[in-house]
Amino acid sequence: MILRSAPASPFGRKVKMAAHIVGVIDRIKIVNADTLNAEDDLRQQNPLGKIPTLILDNGKVLYDSRVIVEYIDHLGGGGRLIPAHGDDRYDVLVMQSLADGLMDAAILQIYEMRFRAEDRREPKWIAHQAGKVDRGLAALEAHPPHLSPVSHIGTVSLACALGYLDFRFEGAWRKNHPRLVAWLDDFAARVPSFALTAPH
Numbered sequence: 001m002i003l004r005s006a007p008a009s010p011f012g013r014k015v016k017m018a019a020h021i022v023g024v025i026d027r028i029k030i031v032n033a034d035t036l037n038a039e040d041d042l043r044q045q046n047p048l049g050k051i052p053t054l055i056l057d058n059g060k061v062l063y064d065s066r067v068i069v070e071y072i073d074h075l076g077g078g079g080r081l082i083p084a085h086g087d088d089r090y091d092v093l094v095m096q097s098l099a100d101g102l103m104d105a106a107i108l109q110i111y112e113m114r115f116r117a118e119d120r121r122e123p124k125w126i127a128h129q130a131g132k133v134d135r136g137l138a139a140l141e142a143h144p145p146h147l148s149p150v151s152h153i154g155t156v157s158l159a160c161a162l163g164y165l166d167f168r169f170e171g172a173w174r175k176n177h178p179r180l181v182a183w184l185d186d187f188a189a190r191v192p193s194f195a196l197t198a199p200h
């Protein structure tokens, strides 16, 4: 299988971690994609031109990260990353949605900086996205993850979101979220694929 991704992509990191945890990373060749380059064949593989995109051996193409993670979980027999049923399933899936939302809101702030000249940036839009990150972090600080196993797709996604805030926003979130900082330290110590997939 071929994974189109990029070293800085938090959603790509989520998929890479999922593949490590399930034990299928050796079956995946990672090919970097440039989402800004119209010549990159990513846009033929995924019309949205987004990463991560996974190309299966039979040519079928999977996106986005949630679909890829579901497939990876299936390769491992199912139920390792996403509980098959019960309350835990929905707790894990909602945690993934919240973490994905943090990443989306953080990425949109970065794109505003990247795509617009300084005098054309919209502070209201940036504040709107920053509000999502602030409220999401506050909710997680009040109730840090406690479900077992330590690494399911909710916690993996959250670790990737916090890692992205460290990478692109100089870890400013750490100051006011001590319980989340402690949670991430513990997660990083127990889940080796977090360090193995660090953004650069």
Ligand SMILES: N[C@@H](CCC(=O)N[C@@H](CS)C(=O)NCC(=O)O)C(=O)O
Binding pocket: 008, 009, 010, 011, 012, 035, 048, 049, 050, 051, 052, 064, 065, 066, 100, 107
């Ligand atoms: N919902 C998507 C989000 C993926 C995403 O936003 N990827 C970013 C890079 S981390 C991207 O491809 N951006 C390029 C673009 O939006 O054109 C997922 O879960 O995979």
